[in-house]
Amino acid sequence: MTLQLAAETAPHAAVPIPVLFLMVLMLASFVGLGIVRRVSPLLHTPLMSLTNAISAIAVVGAIIVAGGEGYPTWARVMGSVALFASMTNIISGFLITNRMLKMFKEKGR
């Protein structure tokens, strides 16, 4: 079974998945460096709390482990703890970024 599946999903000229993902990583890094370099120094603190929230994208992995029916209980509990940690970051990260950004006002009001 496993053999058949492997043959089906590997057409002759397919890019190996790890290489494809390294390509994604490389391009995303360039995009990130280009964008962040242009962020105003005024906003470096909110930038940091925003990226805090974005790096909590680890929540995806946490859900996969916590919600995966096939996983043993100990693994799902670890996933749940990870989910709690990243969800806390998501909530506090976006809320505090919003709170700080609201403070920035141009000339009086």
Place this chain on the structure above:
Amino acid sequence: MNLYWTHIAYLLAAGLFVFSLHWMNTPKTAKKSVLAGSVAMAIAVIATWMSPGIGTSLESNLYILVPILLAIGPGVWLANVPLTAVPQRTALSHAFGGLAAGLVGAAKFFYWYDVDATSRAALALSGDPLVDVASNELTHFRTIAIVFEVVLGFLTFTGSIIAAAKLQELKWIPQRPWVYKGQNLVNALAFCGCLVLASVLAMNPHADYAPWVFGGIILLSLNFGWMLVMPIGGADMPTVIAILNSYAGLAAVAMGFVLDNPLLIVAGALDGASGLILSIIMCKAMNRSFTNVLFGAFGQVAAKAAGDGQEKTHRSAGAEEAAGILEAAQRVVIVPGYGLAVSQAQHKVRELYDALTRRGIDVRFAIHPVAGRMPGHMNVLLAEADIPYDRLVEMDDINPEMPQVDVALVIGANDVTNPAARHDTNSPIYGMPIIDTDKAHSVMVIKRSMNPGFAGIDNELYYLDKTLMLFGDAKGFVGEIVKALSGSGSGH
């Protein structure tokens, strides 16, 4: 939802994350960036929850729902800390991010190890020559990715907790760099040990001893985190926070490779890039290299340089006199530092700003990149006090104008105004870019006493003929100046 749609949703989320960061360019567009980011995150969470691998039973949903509900309380609480506590909040959230990455990596490793072992055992038992492929979840590549994820995750976890504790100034943690002889050697050995264990594991992820090796890697990286941050002094915290920010992103990237998920790679790379750029900016602003911040133990060198025994004189003044000088000026530049944050003086500073602006005096704020305890700290504090952000000027823009400035008022800043950085090759801060306060016509410095600051370096600025020292707590003294100004009427 089939896997195809899950990944379309991820694609959308990745695009929104890019826009989210892009809109942080200017304060005007920044509000959209929170919206884009949170929508992207919501899409990612829901798409994952509904993806094919997730169980639909009540039990499975509870494993997901309960932690989410539990996170609301601490999440909202951490979002509403006072702005002076934002650096330690940020460090704490890096710790949470690191913990999440580490836990998922560890769970995945042990789970896959079991799956592979079971399938191999079944294969050996059946002895069927036709079934010659056992499951091979733990490939060499994946094992390496998991090791990266777990090492980065757990070292960020303990390192960030120490950083947060230092920033919170908890009593059990030394503020000064904590160093001992041969520290770098011990760290290097621990690092090499980690590297050896990782290679052993990657070469044979299915060996009987693999779980022990993996456990060893976890312990070493937990240890590594605090060993890396303990020797770093409070003055270097902005750089450390930025570096940990970047580690948290890289841990997410590694998790993307483990889970074959490009969304994690994109979001993690954006985060890693942001942390990297911020730490480069911080290092440049202190004229130091990465390695110097991480292994240099700044405070040590500085302590030796302080106190060369020379008797120097300074002039001091009271609030009335300071108010008079400010009133006579046309251009005033205020240089804020961490002392302003500590005494919560931003609202009093706003009153001073108002009082002076009402008299037609041009008031601006000169922001040094490392003023405060995290990148951009001063900007947020002053914005909180409703000071318009176009009055906040970066170091490189204000320095050419300093010779035209009548009064430079330094509030709670120290090393970033020390002219020794420009000419004294013996000074530990030599070469660090500073705000040229000494070039203004006159200088006033609000400071508690003549004691050297955090880094322990004497500031030449205080002994110049044109400098007046205003001794007192920043908030109290600025308040007195405001009172003196209102007493003398609002000019004409």
